[in-house]
Amino acid sequence: MSQTTPPDSPAFPLKRTCPFAPPPAYDRLRAEEPVSRVRLPDGGAAWLVTRYDDVRTVLSSPAFSADGTRPGFPKLIPGQAQILKRPPFIRMDPPQHSFYRRMLIQEFTLKRVKAMRPGIQAAVDRLLDDLLAQSPPADLVEAFALPVPSLVICQLLGVPYADHAFFQSRSRIAVSGSSTAEQFATALGELRAYMDGLITRKQQEPGDDLLSKLVAEQLEPAGELGREELLMMCLMLLNAGHETTANMIALGTAALLEHPDQLAALREDPELLPDAVEELLRYLSIADVVTTRIAAEDTALSGTPIRAGAGVIALLAAADWDPAVFSDPERLDLRRGNRHHVAFGYGVHQCLGQNLARLELEIAFSALFARIPTLRLAVPADELPYKHGGLLYGVHELPVTW
Amino acid sequence: MRITADTDVCISAGMCALTAPQVFDQGDEDGLVRVLLPEPPEELREAAAQAVRLCPSGALGIR
Ligand code: HEM
Ligand code: SF4
Numbered sequence: 001m002s003q004t005t006p007p008d009s010p011a012f013p014l015k016r017t018c019p020f021a022p023p024p025a026y027d028r029l030r031a032e033e034p035v036s037r038v039r040l041p042d043g044g045a046a047w048l049v050t051r052y053d054d055v056r057t058v059l060s061s062p063a064f065s066a067d068g069t070r071p072g073f074p075k076l077i078p079g080q081a082q083i084l085k086r087p088p089f090i091r092m093d094p095p096q097h098s099f100y101r102r103m104l105i106q107e108f109t110l111k112r113v114k115a116m117r118p119g120i121q122a123a124v125d126r127l128l129d130d131l132l133a134q135s136p137p138a139d140l141v142e143a144f145a146l147p148v149p150s151l152v153i154c155q156l157l158g159v160p161y162a163d164h165a166f167f168q169s170r171s172r173i174a175v176s177g178s179s180t181a182e183q184f185a186t187a188l189g190e191l192r193a194y195m196d197g198l199i200t201r202k203q204q205e206p207g208d209d210l211l212s213k214l215v216a217e218q219l220e221p222a223g224e225l226g227r228e229e230l231l232m233m234c235l236m237l238l239n240a241g242h243e244t245t246a247n248m249i250a251l252g253t254a255a256l257l258e259h260p261d262q263l264a265a266l267r268e269d270p271e272l273l274p275d276a277v278e279e280l281l282r283y284l285s286i287a288d289v290v291t292t293r294i295a296a297e298d299t300a301l302s303g304t305p306i307r308a309g310a311g312v313i314a315l316l317a318a319a320d321w322d323p324a325v326f327s328d329p330e331r332l333d334l335r336r337g338n339r340h341h342v343a344f345g346y347g348v349h350q351c352l353g354q355n356l357a358r359l360e361l362e363i364a365f366s367a368l369f370a371r372i373p374t375l376r377l378a379v380p381a382d383e384l385p386y387k388h389g390g391l392l393y394g395v396h397e398l399p400v401t402w
Numbered sequence: 403m404r405i406t407a408d409t410d411v412c413i414s415a416g417m418c419a420l421t422a423p424q425v426f427d428q429g430d431e432d433g434l435v436r437v438l439l440p441e442p443p444e445e446l447r448e449a450a451a452q453a454v455r456l457c458p459s460g461a462l463g464i465r
Contacts, residue, residue, distance in 0.1 A: 013459050060458070060460065061457075098413075101413065101414075102414075102432070105414040105432060105433035105434075106430065106431055106432065106433055108414075108416075108433065109414065109416055109419075109428045109429075109430070109433040110416040110420055110426065110428060217445055220423045252442065339421065339452070339456060340455070340456060345458075346458050347458055347459065348458075350413065350415045350417075350458035350459075351415075352415075354415065354416075355416050355420065
């Protein structure tokens with residue numbers, strides 16, 4: 001690392017005190033030291049960026065690279081070192097990034113996503129039927145928040161949902177801050193072997209799904225994708241497609257239950273739903289620390305010089321709670337009408353699945369609160385098992401009753 | 403107001419079509435922005451300007 005890190009720099013990740021709010025240190029940093037040094041778990045260091053404008057600059061300026069193979073690229077959890085040796089396109093720069101992203105774009109346009117509505121609604125209804133057939137309490141993560149996005153992405157990709165227990169448990173290890181590098185390597189190896197077998201199956205018996213299509217059109221020798229590349233791309237989609245949305249459904253439900261006035265407003269006015277989803281995305285910013293970059297040249301942010309090769313973490317929750325952009329950011333206000341949050345990132349890597357995620361969240365929240373009007377937490381909100389220190393924030397379990 | 407769109411820059415995030423659906427669409431095959439109304443009428447101008455501001459890739463502009 002070319003710049004020194006003062007020994008008293010805070011250690012990453014910074015600690016949360018309120019379960020829904022970002023770490024309180026973000027407020028102090030944003031006000032006093034908007035670009036500050038932080039020590040990483042692997043002994044490396046990075047710049048923490050907390051202002052909305054600076055976060056958008058990091059994510060959209062070519063001075064900052066997403067190329068995970070550059071030496072010194074920040075690693076937040078032990079498993080990342082292995083992925084970043086040959087990362088999928090989320091950790092590449094254009095033009096390579098554009099080459100891969102464009103292969104997938106047509107599956108994720110607004111129109112294509114809207115056409116998925118009936119399928120998602122049916123899945124949600126079925127899961128709620130099953131949940132209501134049980135007697136309370138239940139774990140809403142297991143019964144609802146995880147299966148909804150998992151069913152959706154499995155169907156889209158062509159991954160048998162019957163295998164969900166297998167790949168969900170391995171994916172959980174891959175994004176957790178408490179897995180060791182060995183656990184990560186084992187989980188990744190098993191996921192790769194699984195996906196490799198699936199690719200072979202799609203070569204023999206293609207179906208009407210994205211994986212079959214990629215195998216037929218893009219895989220060598222007919223296409224331009226090596227098997228390893230295709231495999232990692234599909235694993236990224238499988239993972240990005242369910243861990244994120246699952247955390248939003250579970251944590252969003254908890255946040256609404258803890259803000260009964262907001263939930264009542266949503267119940268009275270279903271038209272509020274799209275705005276409510278945007279506000280929950282902003283308020284919870286569950287992918288807070290995902291957006292890591294590395295300076296590609298000497299540059300500066302808010303007057304702080306950043307040398308080429310320095311790691312940067314553009315904190316999405318810090319940006320989405322920047323009072324210069326969102327007044328009273330600590331207030332969950334479903335009527336805020338905010339569309340410019342960065343919960344899906346910004347710049348060329350802005351979430352490919354964002355319109356799908358929005359639709360899943362709309363359907364999930366509206367059906368859940370309509371079908372179970374008496375839904376409530378079965379334990380106090382501050383006793384829920386929160387996912388501290390991982391790549392994505394959320395709850396491991398959400399015990400509810402009705 | 404005249405809307406410009408650079409499809410070489412567009413990353414097909416679809417924010418434009420979501421924000422101002424009468425003004426923007428996405429190509430079915432490539433997901434790239436299509437400007438339906440390059441000179442939007444008065445009542446659509448605000449939504450169009452917002453879509454331009456929200457575009458994550460800087461593909462959209464107003465002349
Ligand atoms: C609420 C749910 C979701 C959140 C909060 C979220 C958040 C994000 C963020 C912040 C990024 C940018 C990462 C970066 O710039 O380094 C991203 C990228 C990405 N997301 Fe999502 N995501 C969600 C759901 C989904 C879904 C459902 C999919 C579907 C497959 C998906 C697929 C992707 C992909 C493929 C990328 C990489 C895009 C690129 O590098 O060009 N995400 N997501
Ligand atoms: S918002 Fe920008 S990047 Fe996204 S589809 Fe429209 S023009 Fe393209």
